[in-house]
Amino acid sequence: MTLLFPSLDVDHDAPAVQVGEVVLSRAELMGAAATVAGRVAGAGAVAVHAEASMATVVSVVGCLLAGVPAVPVPPDSGPRERGHILRDSRAELLLGSPDWEDLPVPVVPVDPAARTASPEAMTGGQRRSDQAALILYTSGTTGAPKGVMVPAAAIAADLDALAEAWAWTPDDTLVHGLPLFHVHGLVLGVLGALRVGSRLVHTVRPTPTAYAAAGGSLYFGVPTVWSRVCDDPDSARVLAAARLLVSGSAALPTPILARLATLTGSAPIERYGMTETLITTSSRADGERRAGWVGAALKGVRTRLVDDETGAALPADGQSIGELQIQGPTLFGGYLGRPDVTDASFTADGWFRTGDAAVIAPDGHHRIVGRRSTDLIKSGGYRIGAGEVEAALLAHPQVREAAVVGLPDDDLGQRIAAFVVAPDLISGGRSSRSAAVDLTDFVARKLSVHKRPREIHFVSELPRNPMGKVRKSALTP
Known part of the structure; x- marks a missing residue:
């Protein structure tokens, strides 16, 4: 057809x-x-x-x-x-x-x-x-x-x-x-x-009861879904009849993988990909399911690790950490109307720069260490740009400065946390909690609901380096 x-x-x-x-x-x-x-x-x-x-x-x-x-x-x-x-x-x-x-x-x-x-x-x-x-x-x-x-x-x-x-x-x-x-x-x-x-x-x-009632042989979920399935043991045990459980969109915490394996009798497999690359690595249905690893490159896909500073290729030794780069038939055709950004996302020899740091084992299995930047947050299976949330916060007339980071979260993987300078918003005896609720609702009206901050911390100033850039590593609740 x-x-x-x-x-x-x-x-x-x-x-x-x-x-x-x-x-x-x-x-x-x-x-x-x-x-x-x-x-x-x-x-x-x-x-x-x-x-x-x-x-x-x-x-x-x-x-x-x-x-x-x-x-x-x-x-x-x-x-x-x-x-x-x-x-x-x-x-x-x-x-x-x-x-x-x-x-x-x-x-x-x-x-x-x-x-x-x-x-x-x-x-x-x-x-x-x-x-x-x-x-x-x-x-x-x-x-x-x-x-x-x-x-x-x-x-x-x-x-x-x-x-x-x-x-x-x-x-x-x-x-x-x-x-x-x-x-x-x-x-x-x-x-x-x-x-x-x-x-x-x-x-x-994707509720546990709905998954259990569906009678499938193959199930897809993100870590948040599997966490909630584990919190409903009766539903989780029903999934023991399935042939394969697949987890993706963010790293599956090892404790969730272990609980799911205990309840269903089978560990889920993990895979890795991006919108620009589709899925590029995965564990196999008939292969090893290694906690914290997202399998080997799929058929037709090539991967390599590159040193951030020198640009040199790194060995697949299970220890060397570098930027993961990809070639293959699953790559996107470019960013719409952004040829300059498209060109910058590829190396001179035609490899796509994922921006993710990874390790490749001698047997070809991949482990994603994290973003090379701290500004891409993975929460509940979504990939959320901190800059977009910051821009929405700064659109509020009483917000002077804003910085957004992802903090570890047992359920979501990462939760969106905002650090905000807004003295006028919490003046006159108004509680920080009330102001935070209003500001969260303000963001949710401008962006997708899943991009709203889960917590807001009001600070007197943001930590900056001598060049004026916010030091996000210094932002702690």
Whole structure:
């Protein structure tokens, strides 16, 4: 049918995708998506209100069938964030039914019950192999989010490599409740199931009871999800019937891995990737599950470590720490409208600079040590740019200075902590607690809710070096 959705030897009339209580067969899904494809054909890009719904699945698949780049917009995004995404992507339409106001593009509702005959005739338009199939927005360490152009060929290569590593087949039932606007939930969790031909059950929210009730053989989750599953032992024990549990988007704390292994009888596997690279390393379904390690490079992917100071290659000795750099078919096609930033993200010899520090063992297993910068926070499976949160805080009229860091958190991995200079906000006998609540709500109205600070500390000044740069390492509660 298309590069991403080949014709498969599966029952096209059997239940294929379930989101909440809505269930579609593969034939019904493709018929609904073909209706969307006819509506968006010829557009330069189309945004999708990426809530956890069947309409989102139909919208994204419809764009892919039409050869039109889909731009998922987080449903909890604030007006500044979604306005930037819609304008920067030059989306011509917004598919879905959001309750947002003052949108710069027309809104087109999507009906999963609609059908257009002969979806097999769709060919993905005249898309070049390097043209974006998805434009995914990711927060950098400073400034507004950048649009990452992800080609269909990269998605196909990545999903095929993961299917091989995880022994993922049409006989599986994949279960997850992850958001549908990033790589983990959308690319792996929806497009992966459709490409492989396995059934997908999306639980809308990734609660332990919903996971237990779904009866899957393959489960996706982030560390926060697995932590909460462990806190519900009865639900966790039900997952013992699953073939494979997969954790990603942030490092899985060793105590959670151990508890999950005890409760389910099987340790989860971990994998590593970025929006710009998709998934590049993973433990295998039939391989060792080593706590703190994210497996070996997938088929077709090459990795190397480079010394920060000298630029020299470092050995895969299990001890040397360097910047992880990547080559392979899963790489993105560049940052939308940012050729200078794209060029700077690659080395002179064509390797992508991940910005992550890592160790590679002699057997090829990788361990991610952390960001080379302190300004990218991983919280609850999300990657959050500190600079974006700082900019939102500084938009408050009574905030003079702000610095945001990630602090260790047993549940979230990292929690967002803000250090704020705002003497007028806490003057006149007002409590710091009350001011912190108001400031947190202020940020949540401007950005995605998951980007709000979990704690705010009011300080008289921020520690700075002689050049005036904030010393974030000196910020402690």
